[in-house]
């Protein structure tokens with residue numbers, strides 16, 4: 001029976017901590033009549049992989065467990081849709097307006113790639129008993145909040161939730177097959193950009209160990225899926241609505257102070273900015289994750305250190321930010337701008353946010369979107385800078 005072996009340098013302490021989590025999970029879920037593994041809204045490959053792995057783990061621990069895999073929002077990106085169809089076609093989508101009616105029926109809910117205090121999952125919308133949130137497996141920075149899952153496994157240093165689930169799978173000595181391995185491998189690959197960002201030894205272990213079990217054909221089907229024409233139209237719109245702004249020159253003698261310790265979310269600090277900032281506006285997104293896809297793409301432009309994408313999807317503004325410097329604080333930047341008007345979260349180099357504008361006309365939404373631009377530029381020290389359109393050939 002093939003299975004993953006834990007890293008050889010794992011201390012006995014670390015191994016037994018993992019084993020305790022597994023035992024606790026089994027005993028907490030025993031006799032629950034209805035269990036939901038819940039991914040965050042608009043799931044990405046890491047959330048799908050971690051959700052699928054947790055569902056499989058629960059079935060391994062409790063073969064007759066009545067477990068459902070689900071998410072809110074929509075799976076947009078073609079790669080992610082294909083992954084969901086090939087790996088977890090049984091996963092259910094719960095619309096936000098049904099969350100209040102559907103979720104209380106579950107006696108236990110387990111969160112993957114998110115945590116109770118985050119605003120990007122369906123529990124955020126409703127009053128759900130916190131003691132029934134049995135597990136949170138997440139790698140996003142913790143919020144200042146008392147709301148914790150019973151087993152609260154949040155490790156922000158790790159590159160992917162799929163990495164954490166690989167550890168669970170190895171600890172439980174659960175059989176690993178190609179589908180599970182491919183899902184977890186792609187989840188890690190996508191969240192860490194092939195181990196090139198935000199990576200720990202645990203990510204390298206999981207990525208390497210899983211690679212031996214990957215079904216290359218399945219991985220190719222997901223990663224190199226053919227893209228619909230609407231994708232290219234969306235990219236074209238994005239390119240036409242992208243502006244570049246020069247980063248401010250660093251003031252001589254003004255060394256960036258090393259403020260360690262207390263996080264203050266309200267007070268943005270100097271952000272590392274060099275070269276250019278791109279700002280892309282997407283006035284009519286067909287899917288909410290288009291914003292992150294465009295931000296990813298723009299950050300690949302040479303001499304760009306910040307890529308900001310602001311879009312409109314349904315009745316909300318969607319913010320996606322990418323930074324290239326590991327000491328950037330993209331999460332803090334987005335939180336400081338969204339404030340209490342919406343939800344935000346993220347890591348140092350990637351972050352996102354949502355602002356709901358339910359009773360606004362299309363024109364008002366567009367106006368709201370425009371007001372965000374100077375606020376982002378000001379926070380990056382480029383408030384006074386004149387931008388130029390990316391597609392303007394006479395630009396620098």
Ligand SMILES: [Mn+2]
Nearest residue numbers: 046113161191
């Ligand atoms: Mn993730």
